[in-house]
Amino acid sequence: MKIEEIFDAYKECVMPTYTKYPLIFVKGKGSRLWDIHNKAYLDFFPGWGVCNLGHCHPKVTQAVREQAGKLIFIPNNYYHPQQAKLAKEMVYWSFPSKVFFCNSGAEANEAAIKFSRKYGKGRFEIITFEDSFHGRTLAALAATGQKKYQSGFEPLPEGFKAVKFNDLEAVKNALSSKTVAVMLELVQGEGGINVAKKDFVIGLRKLCDENNLLLIFDEVQTGIGRTGKLFCYQHYGVIPDIMTLAKGLGGGLPIGAMLVKKEITDTLGPGMHASTFGGGPVICKAALAVLKAIQKEKLLTKAQRAGEYLFLKLNELKGKFPVIKEARGMGLMAGLELAVEGKQVVEKCLEKGVLINCTHGNVLRFMPALNISKKEIDKALAVLAEVLEGI
Numbered sequence: 538m539k540i541e542e543i544f545d546a547y548k549e550c551v552m553p554t555y556t557k558y559p560l561i562f563v564k565g566k567g568s569r570l571w572d573i574h575n576k577a578y579l580d581f582f583p584g585w586g587v588c589n590l591g592h593c594h595p596k597v598t599q600a601v602r603e604q605a606g607k608l609i610f611i612p613n614n615y616y617h618p619q620q621a622k623l624a625k626e627m628v629y630w631s632f633p634s635k636v637f638f639c640n641s642g643a644e645a646n647e648a649a650i651k652f653s654r655k656y657g658k659g660r661f662e663i664i665t666f667e668d669s670f671h672g673r674t675l676a677a678l679a680a681t682g683q684k685k686y687q688s689g690f691e692p693l694p695e696g697f698k699a700v701k702f703n704d705l706e707a708v709k710n711a712l713s714s715k716t717v718a719v720m721l722e723l724v725q726g727e728g729g730i731n732v733a734k735k736d737f738v739i740g741l742r743k744l745c746d747e748n749n750l751l752l753i754f755d756e757v758q759t760g761i762g763r764t765g766k767l768f769c770y771q772h773y774g775v776i777p778d779i780m781t782l783a784k785g786l787g788g789g790l791p792i793g794a795m796l797v798k799k800e801i802t803d804t805l806g807p808g809m810h811a812s813t814f815g816g817g818p819v820i821c822k823a824a825l826a827v828l829k830a831i832q833k834e835k836l837l838t839k840a841q842r843a844g845e846y847l848f849l850k851l852n853e854l855k856g857k858f859p860v861i862k863e864a865r866g867m868g869l870m871a872g873l874e875l876a877v878e879g880k881q882v883v884e885k886c887l888e889k890g891v892l893i894n895c896t897h898g899n900v901l902r903f904m905p906a907l908n909i910s911k912k913e914i915d916k917a918l919a920v921l922a923e924v925l926e927g928i
């Protein structure tokens with residue numbers, strides 16, 4: 538297809554639900570991407586937090602190739618070795634739990650919401666937070682504490698109350714006899730990289746224990762090494778009752794997962810929840826390769842070090858450019874709050890060959906691959922400095 542034909546096909550045949558840059562990508566390797574003109578880009582936001590191992594990690598590619606030639610799909614009323622291995626591995630690296638497999642972050646959260654309602658036996662209210670993001674399906678959207686995503690889709694499923702983030706009193710005040718769960722991201726991603734305070738999370742655990750509430754961590758974005766530990770909750774020493782995962786888990790392939798504390802997993806029995814594609818052989822094999830590579834290549838240590846370096850450099854930039862209000866985040870999940878809209882900065886970085894993101898209007902977001910090098914960080918931030926110079 539010629540370049541114009543590609544743009545035309547999108548224009549005529551693809552639903553226009555995304556704001557797009559006029560770039561056509563054809564190849565990726567590690568933190569680099571190539572467009573159709575063979576121009577190379579440094580990807581400082583690979584796959585919106587999906588490609589935590591960089592693009593086309595050789596072990597993931599190999600796993601997919603192998604499994605695709607053997608058995609691509611088998612439904613969930615039979616057994617296959619890859620799902621068994623992956624579930625075992627996920628439970629081993631997290632907390633005593635059982636896994637439900639689905640295909641995306643929204644689906645994982647949807648599963649958590651349904652699980653909570655079944656568990657509640659009449660209690661159904663879930664407390665969520667302002668500026669949270671839990672996905673685009675109706676219940677996940679209702680759980681999302683941002684009006685801009687919800688507007689026009691009312692009536693939303695009821696039973697969600699969004700209160701102020703990092704405010705334990707607000708949670709206490711929102712409790713009722715109908716409350717069954719509290720759901721949060723430990724670092725709010727789409728909401729502008731807002732980090733949960735340790736006291737707050739510890740307080741939530743205590744509050745949930747005292748009131749028989751489920752504590753749900755949405756680790757769709759923070760999970761799989763993003764914050765320097767395999768799961769973000771490990772920074773807090775607080776174990777949730779339910780954890781949801783997606784983005785980084787499949788190395789670029791679609792997967793979602795809900796992990797539920799072992800004692801309560803029987804809440805859902807046969808026929809109560811399902812996903813046709815969930816946990817298929819190819820995706821499980823890919824996810825296994827991701828988890829293996831993280832251990833083998835010491836990517837958590839690397840992400841911690843790279844994260845420290847990144848924040849050092851971001852704070853240097855902050856000292857230099859008054860337009861930067863704050864650098865915040867954890868590990869390799871970093872946000873730079875600007876005093877102006879970030880859109881122009883993203884566009885100018887793009888022109889100069891560096892892909893970054895802006896969320897919440899004025900927060901530049903960087904989530905490079907866990908194996909990003911110092912040199913690549915230097916390069917990305919040099920370009921960013923150049924762009925900020927002109928603002």
Ligand SMILES: *Cc1c(COP(=O)(O)O)cnc(C)c1O
Pocket residue numbers: 640641642643644646670671672673722726727755756757758759783784
């Ligand atoms: C991206 C995201 C989701 C939604 O995931 P999808 O795979 O797009 O459905 C949910 N929660 C968080 C925290 C996310 O970052």
